[in-house]
Amino acid sequence: MNKTDELLSQLFSLRNQYGEKITTRKLNLLTTLSNEKLKTKKAIQLWYENLLFLLAYPDNRSVYQLASLALEQLEGYIQSHENIKTRLFNSGITNTRLCAAFGFEIVKWLRKKYPNEVSLSSFEADEGTIQSILSAVMPKVESEILQDGNSDWKLWLKFKKGKDMLDKLIAIFDESDIRPEVKDELWSAIGINVEINFSSHLSLPPSLITPYYHHSLVRKKSVLKSNDIKATKVVLTEGQAERVIECGRMILVRHLREIDPISFTAVPLITYYRLPRGLSIALMGMIPERRHPIDSYMGYVVFKNGLPVAYAGSWILFDSGRIGLNIFPAYRGGESQYIFQQVLKLHGTVYHLNRFTVDPYQIGKDNSDGIKSGAFWTYYHAGFRPIRQQQKQISETEASKIKSTKGYRTPTAILEKLADSRMEIVLKKTAVTFDATDISLVYARILKEQWNNDRKLAEGVLFTKLVKLLQIKNYQEEKLKFILKNWCVLLLSREEKLRRNKKLNTMLKDLFEIKARGAEEDYISGLQRNPELKRLLEEIVKENI
Known part of the structure; x- marks a missing residue:
């Protein structure tokens, strides 16, 4: 190890330690390393991540x-050295480039937001596949030219609006009237790789940043017992909200990730809260066209001293929420447990939740990053426990070993076994005990046992029945129609009970209207004010699982 690597390693070891002598050593290392000309990709990445951590968790x-x-x-050094930029390709560091395939809406937004920084790189699909997909996306009368060798898609694109091929492809998909989720899949099937130049540092505007200086880190692993939280809601200007969205989307792009609530949100759907210790959390809802029909898929981004340090989504149904936490690599070793506590408390307070669950993927099932980061123990120390008995017993054994054996770490093979079960924490025994994953299983069983797996027939018959029963006149509106089709099979499996309950029918009609065009927060609270619907679904779930 050379001198520079040794200094970087020292700074990494000291980054999350505090005290007068430690701070002096950090300052000396920062001064020395600032004058070093780093050459290797590994050294530059470690220096970059050290600096991000120190900005999020500074001593003073x-x-x-x-x-x-x-x-x-x-x-500035990276910007002025093209050879360094090349070595850092796909690293996500500012002033470097990245090439990957992203969803349609994100590419559309990127191209509009950074027209000179985003360009088409390549296609993953072959020529025939691209031509077939474009034929399906374009109006029938227009796509005829692509049939039977009359023209190829590249030649035809020359006549479409847009200054280059990427703009033309975006325009074709944007003008299509096919369902958004189908459009996403067709775009992904083409495999459009775009190259992005990250020309600016990712941070909230100065008006939202008040640096917090640390004398120590919160290491206490306390179990969540209530939703009390010291959070101040901040009314954002349009510009501030746009910057929050930009930070959320771009930090994910830099890490080659996307999640729907951050991709499909909008300025009016952002709520922002300031919390202790330099933290702030932005909660994000989705535009109506992208919402889930049964539960509410919400997103969040956590900021620390203005830097985006964590994100995830939450799927809320009645007073229960499936949730996760993803700390970006540069900020691991900080206050991850404390951050998760604040996330849970804020969700519990804002959405009135009494139960949280975590899906296996978040723990590490088919997710190597979850295994590597020991995500299971982050949730365990927050009070979550495996739902399956086998994993519950394994976790108790492992917890005892960790407590009694100094330096013990749970082996990867055992972490993978633990990831085979969902986890939960229950704050009130009256909380709903099912979520949309359970509803999905119920839906499949009803189709199989009552409709011989003929979904088209079931939805066709029951959609019409539900529309008449609830006396919905605007049922042909696309968003409302989508919602009704997803609910009709479930609700009409209890048709007689539904017909006898006029009050429930009225509330259902109102809920569906809110889901289609209102605020997700109102839909969530509407469900919570509807105990009869909760009891009805509990009966359906209990009978079919």
Whole structure:
């Protein structure tokens, strides 16, 4: 290990330690390393991540300012050295480039937001597949030219609006009237790789940043017992809300990730809360066209001293929420447990939740990053426990080993076994005990046992029945129709009970209207004010699972 690598390693080891002597060593290392000309990809990445961590968890103003200056110098150094940029390709570091395939809406937004920084790179699909997909997306009368060798798709694109091929493809998909989720799949099937140049640092505007300086980190692993939280709701300007969305989307793009609530949100759907210790959390809803018909898929981004440090989604149904936590790699080793506590408490307070669950993927099932980061124990220390008995017993054994054996770490093979079960934490015994994953199983069983797996027939018959029963006149509106088709099979499996309950029918009609065009928060609270619907669904779930 050379001198520079040794200094970087020292700073990494000290980054999450505090005290007067530690702070002095950090300042000395920052000063020394700022004058080093780093050459290797590994060294630059470690330096970059060290600086991000120190900005999120600074000891004092001096550390914060020196780390800020060093980051600015590093970004300038990368910008002025093309060979360094090349080595850092796909690293996600500012002033480097990345190439990957992203969803249609994200590419459309990227191209509009950064017209000079985003360009078409390549296609993953072959020529024939691309031509077939474009024929399906375009109006029939227009796509005829692509049939039987009359023209190829590249030649035809020359006549479409847009200054280059990427703009033309975006325009074709944007003008199509096919369902958004189908459009997404067709776009993904083409495999449009775009190259992105990250030309600016990702941070909230100064008006939303008040740096917090640390004397220590919160390490206490306390179990969530209530939803009490010291959170202040901040009314954002349109510009501030746009920057929150930009930070959320771009930090995911830099890490080659996407999630629907962040991709499909909008300025009016952002709520922003300031919390202790330099934290803030932006909650994000989805536009009506993208919402789930049964539960409410919400997203969030956690900021620390203005930097996006974590994100995830939550699927809310009645007073229960499936939730997760993803800490970006640069910020691991900080206050992950405390951050998750704040996320849970804020969700519990804002959405009035009394139960949280975690899906196997979040714990590490088919997710190597979840295994590597030991995600299971983050949830366990927050009070979550495996739902399956086998995993519950394994977790108790492992917890005892960790407590009694110094330095013990759960083996990867055992973490993979633990990831085979969902986890839950129940704050009130009256909380609903099912979620949309259970509803999905119920739906499939009803189709199989009552309709011989003929979904088209079931929805055709029951959709019409539900429309008449609820006396819905605007049932042909696309968003409302989608919602009704997803609910009709479930609700009319209890047709007689539904017909006898006029009050429930009225509430259902109102709920569906809210889901189609209102606020998701109103839909969530509407479900919670409807105990009769809760009891009805509990009966259906109990009978079919």
